[in-house]
Amino acid sequence: MRIKTIKINGIRGFHYLDDSTTNPHIIKVNGGNHLFIYGENGTGKSSLFDAMEWAICGEVTNEIKKRNVDNSFIFNEFNKDTASPYVELVFDNSKSIIRKFSNNRISLQDQHKVLTDDMESLFIETNRIEKFVADKKDNLWKNFSELLGLEELLNFERQLKKLKDKAAKEYSNIDHQYRSLNEEIKKLDDELKGQINRFQEIFGNGWVYQISKINFDNISTYNTLSLKKNTFIENYETQISINSLIEKKQSELLEISKNTMDTKIIPLINEATFYFQSKNNLLKCPICDNEIIFSEISSKLKRLKESFKAYNDIKLEIEGLEKSQIRTIESDFNSLKNVIKQLDLLDIDPSINVSKFYNLIKMKNDYLNEKIAQNTSSEILNVKLYFEKIDEIETKKLQLEKLQSELNLKLVIRNDITQVYNKYEIEYISKINYELDNISEEIVTKIYNQINQTENDNVDQIKIKTDIENRALEFIIKFEGSESFSNANKILSTGHLRCLGFALLLTRIIRKNSPLKTILIDDPIYAIDHEHRYYLIKYLQSLGETYQLVILSSDRMFYEILTNTFPKNTYESYEVCLNQIEGICYKYSNLHASASNFLTKAGKHLEQNDLRAASLYARLSFERQLIEIADNVQINIPFKKRDSFSWGDLINADIKAAIVSKYHNTDEHTNDLEFEKVLKCRYFKSLIYGFPLNQEMHYPHSKRPFFTRDEISEVITTIGEFNMYIKKVMKGEDVKILA
Template structure:
């Protein structure tokens, strides 16, 4: 897929406006495609490889773009269907098997793991020349993927086709012609998964659906340009020489500039010394700051003074203590008043609690009295209503309680602050009489503790008096600490001032040293340049041609990558151009059982960045919705399938190869998709090759079609493997079409089995095709009788009802006799349906011993009548 798509991209470069160098890069990529595909942008793998390839092949690679491989996309007598496939050894086929595909419909059934995918990959390789799964699994050598693992051999599959003139001809792989013949279930799965992810990824929907993921990844791994990290675009020697010449020119300028710098520095030193003190020189200033062997210097002295620690303040004051005392006393007094009021209202508080309790049980017993369980409709007074009214009256009690609670909180906070002051005093003053008054966590200071502070101690003083004295003492200590801190701040300010001067001294000294060194170096560089750089000058001259070529390579590469990305981004729009109406028609066919309001009026596919998959419904065709927001995953899958099938139709592909639709389609859409494929006109005349692992799906397809059409199809069954490591195929598998199976049993004189299949056929025809036929041309409303609520529809009753509808004069089908006649023949067998055969048809029978034999002639007539009905409805 990558190679084929890249070859199509190359054709866009066949223009006189495209520089030859860009085509040269494109040909280098083509020539080394297998080596480049596995490389990514990680650590520059891809771009480094491109540089190495371009440097090696630039002069030998051509600029002409080779045409697409010799493929005939428009043939005088194009292939209209496949006739046969000879495959093996190939993937799961250890030896050759030949499949007769000479039918418009090829149906292949087999459980998972029996080899259906190997069959489809043989078709894919024979038609396209590649296998997408091998590419996705990173097989660099396609043969390694295709060869049989047990035989370690591989033979090219041989495909024979029938052209429009009816002639047999071998098919040559033609990716451009047959690429849209395949409907991949994995792509539909990926389409639905991406659709379930972030909207930013919706632009990938179309690329994923058409299998362009690998090509997109291949394109993304080209970095936009080649920079100087990977290729020399300036000339390493020339740059080195240029830098040195700049150094030489700079050295002369530097010599001049640094001599001026030295003169400027002398003046700045004088100014700095006079800024510090008018009567001092720069050298004296340096000595005064930094000291000498005998004296440490002013900065060191201040640093030593500032090393001395000052104590931490206690931050307690007599004023704060007094305010705290007054607050506690006031709040205690107010609390006593509030508690007195609450005591007076004690009976009301009890009633309030009672009413609150009644209100709380209302949710658990909303319809009965909570005390006596009497229904509320019978009580004189509703207890819940009465409780609510009384609680409203007692609202002032809640206010009293809240006020008391708030006062208790304020008192508690004040006592906490007071206990912290006591703890501070005890921590800072030793042998403290307040030690016994400390409150150690988790205990809390309470009113009793407050009262204890005002009781006299053994020394005659109360703890409160000691506390007041100690707080005053600590407050005085804090004042002394403030004075020491102020002195320290003054010294700190002076130290910072001196350090500022010291930093300026260091800067001037550093500049002086730098200028001295620069003067010496510049003088030496000027003296030695010509001798030292003779070889470098010669090398710089020699590399000019290489650098010029590298710049051309880098420019051509950037232009190539830009055009490749433009091609990639335009692919989705090209692939789905003019598909909208067909997609809508197919989607609505898939969802024909939905209401008309849920079917689509139009669809906008995401073709560019930031576009979303938009749909409009028939009920409101002007309003568009984000499809991912309003559709289920099953409907999203239907859109993906509709796009692929629409492309198949748009390209007039002769084939439709669908690998295992059971996996790609949800249960609710399988019947309608079968009808779209085989019953509608979309794919008339197109050869359909379909594989599936669901036996019911396989059976339903064969019974959706007429027996005549099924007899013309080619069914195969892939069987579970036994001991042999080879795909087992039943080329003569038993028919799943009930009428064909019934005829087959009848031919073998297996009368009972023929009748059993006839019952299946009758049930399928009446409940499906015949009833639908009646609805199309007449009144499809039937009146059916059932023996019990679990009974199945009796087929005799159903058939008679349908016969009566068809026989009416107003039935619209003018050619109804072709169906009515065999239906009446069928019902006429056995009179009123009492024959053994009809009893069996009507409801089947259990196994019984010594049963009377079924009449072969009657069963034959049944099978014939069913075949006639099926043929007429086919």
């Protein structure tokens, strides 16, 4: 079963088109041929790959994993509210499937049960192969699982393991809390036993009754009484001392006033002195407008101020003492009085003032201290601590019961998850073994060698060494002539590891033998080094004998080699194009570039020192020019030889004579000279008769000699001169060379 028709409407970069006005985007693949599509990066070629994967698998695994989004990303913003975007695939046995998005629901029409679970393996994209190249064993296991299409299984294992670890951690944490709390309770019980022995010594056998009579609420109140009493006494005595000093200073001030002239003028002198100091540029009196000698006035004021210095100093001392007075003495008095009243320690007259209250406190100070000592003794505090520990133990026992219930629950959860995980392990190992069974080491080795054809480094055997229990994986490889295996990741280059990953994917497809004989490959050249592209295409050609190939590429050279390798009647070729109305659409590819265009590319690849590519495009240019002139002179080619017709066959068909016969602007001598330039070149001698025009001639071959850069450069020059000669002949220009 192969794909015959692809219809995409409103998916990814394909705009939604109403069937009533125009057809949706349609790609036809006649007779189940191969499908080759070229498009530069960003033009949307991968949208076809994604759309087909969604149609066949129901999701686009790589995109979901990369973007961490759901399937909604596949529907584009150009859809109308009433649109029902879909992908329809029609197969060569007239069966079809349609996957559609309508009313926020995805539906699948698969009347003949075409789709099977293993079809996801038919999709090969660069990212999956690239992830295979890993250094660490755990990464290699992860990437190998993804390579086999086991992403969901791997993710489920990761989530289940995370859940199992979380359950075990939660159980361990609660178990630790339970054990710690149990130890705390035992420690408190031991402390209580010591306190009970102490109480028996102090209170005797009736200690329980004695400690039950203690009012613990008064302990804090007595502590407060001690603090407030000491604060009140200290503040009151400080206040009395300050008041006494103020009275003394006021007496001194009064005595000075008696021996000094009017002291009321002192403030005025101070203000005048300050004013003149701030107005040192004053020339006239601001009141009478008389002339002022500033220095004289300032000196007089200074002398006046000094004469009253003693008076000022005492005045300042009084002000400082007044500021240091205790402002809270009334508050201290009321607060202490309330505490004493609360404890009913003294009979206090409600109208008592601060002074009398102070005297009362001083008189009863010993009595109050004794009461405070009795009610805040260490024995009393130990009794209080005893009851607090009893309450703490009861609280912790309740917590312990709760933890015991949680511990039992977590144990059940942990055991259940562990049981599920163990059952899953059996399923996972079974699935891995199933996938490994589909990876034939013999086929992997064969495919790998076909993609990596070298003279001295042929691989004799590739093995997959797995340790499923420890999630460890190792690819070991043995070269021809060697007796030992080596770790492939350590000795193979990145490009060769990619080839190994590619071989694994293809082997899996071959072994699974899906009813859909189509392999979809997105940009294989970016996962495979350029040096392997020739042999990769050669292998794809042989693979195409069994499978329909859908290959998308943004590498123009790879695309051109591909389309010039496969027989023209075995594939359909399209190029991506974009327009504002339809979005992504496809047009038939113009495969036959001009001879001059091929030769220009040959020159560019020569500059990049890619001799194989330069050689390829040079030969394509020569071939295009020969075919063009052969068409014009109407050379007859036997039907049975069309697929294997060579340059030598064209020459044997007497193309030279036909050119001279049709174009009178040249002659036999000139024509022979131009052809002789090509025929005598060492480069062409191995190609002229041995290889068909459009197949094996484009590839390195064991029978073909190797050429240097200078030789390839000379070949390009030679072909350029030959092409120019043919162009001039066809244009009717005079090219005759006199003998």
